[in-house]
Amino acid sequence: MRVLPKAEREAMFAVYAFCRAVDDIADDLEGTRDERRAGLAKWRADIDSLYAGGPPGQAKLVASAVQGFGLAREDFHDVIDGMAMDVESVIRAPDAATLDLYCDRVASAVGRLSVRIFGMSGAPAIDLAYHLGRALQLTNILRDIDEDAEIGRLYLPRETLVAHGIAGDAPVAVAAHxxxxxxxxxxxxxxHEHYAAANAVMASRPAGYLFAPRLMSAVYATTLKRMERTGWHLPRSRTKLGKRGLLWIVLKVWLTK
Incomplete structure (x- = not known):
């Protein structure tokens, strides 16, 4: 986000701070389910109050971004709804449609907020948010299999597990299968299909600040390719690019912008 102009950079930082705040509520396993529900409900009410012209409460965090870039209230709601999915039930081997809905809410909705800040509009903006959000979230899911299993979560699609002969949805058992x-x-x-679709949108050169999403795509796609090279057999270690790897990707993306 540091590559963006000041106004866009500050708006993106605000959006990501909002995402972190509601994600922390959803992941607060020490809190009761009712407490986490209430925390998300308070954010939803504050977002609604902000858009209605009332006291914004916590949503003051994104007030400037909303005003400056015309961010849609529905996209904030979608992010909160995604976090609520983790609160209402422990997600374990969701069917493909549920997983796609989850990815849309926790990732592509963030993309829909982001593309407005990037100065994009119309079909290219919606398509980029749709595909890049899903690509990034699926990469996160594959990177975090063991960490998620430790807290009882399993985001791999049920149909794919069954196709490979894995029965049940016990996260630790599936992670060790x-x-x-x-x-x-x-x-x-x-x-990879979603990365390709997102990159095709960006290759068409729509209006907007494309360096940031191109960089996100390159970093996460490289992470995914490294995971594919090492595989998911036990023992596993979490894939990290490191500073040198990140700087090399930044340079490559910058030279081809």
Whole structure:
């Protein structure tokens, strides 16, 4: 986000601070389900008050971004709805449609807020948010399989697990299953389809600040390719690019912008 002009950069920081705030509520496993529901409900009410011209409460955090870039209230609601999915039930091996809805709410909705800040509009903006959001979220899911299993979550699609002969949805057991590598590779293939679609949108040179989403696409796609090279067989370690790897990607994206 630091590559953006000041106003756009500050708006993106505000949006991501909002996302972090509601994500922290959803992930606060020490809080009761009712407490987490109430925390998300308060954010929803404050967002509504902001758009109605009332006291914004916590939503003051994004007030300047909303005013400056015409961000849609529905997209903030969608993010909150995505976090609520983690609060209402422990997600374990959702069907493909539920997983796609989850990705839309927690990632593509953030993309819909972001593309407005990037100065994009119309079909290219919506398409980029749709595809890049899903690509990034699927990459996160594949990177965080073990961390999610430790807290009882499993975001891999049920249909793909069944196709590879994995029965049940016990996260730790699935994470240790010898067929997991095949499941992960199928999910990775879907993520690559979304990266390709997002990159095609950006290659068409729509109006807007494209360096930031191009950089996000390159960093996450490189992370995914590294995971594919090492595979998902046990023992696993979390894939990290490191500062040198990140700087190399920044340079490559900058030279081809």
């Amino acid at each position: 010898p067929a997991l590598d095949g499941v992960a590779r199928d999910v990775a293939a879907l993520a």
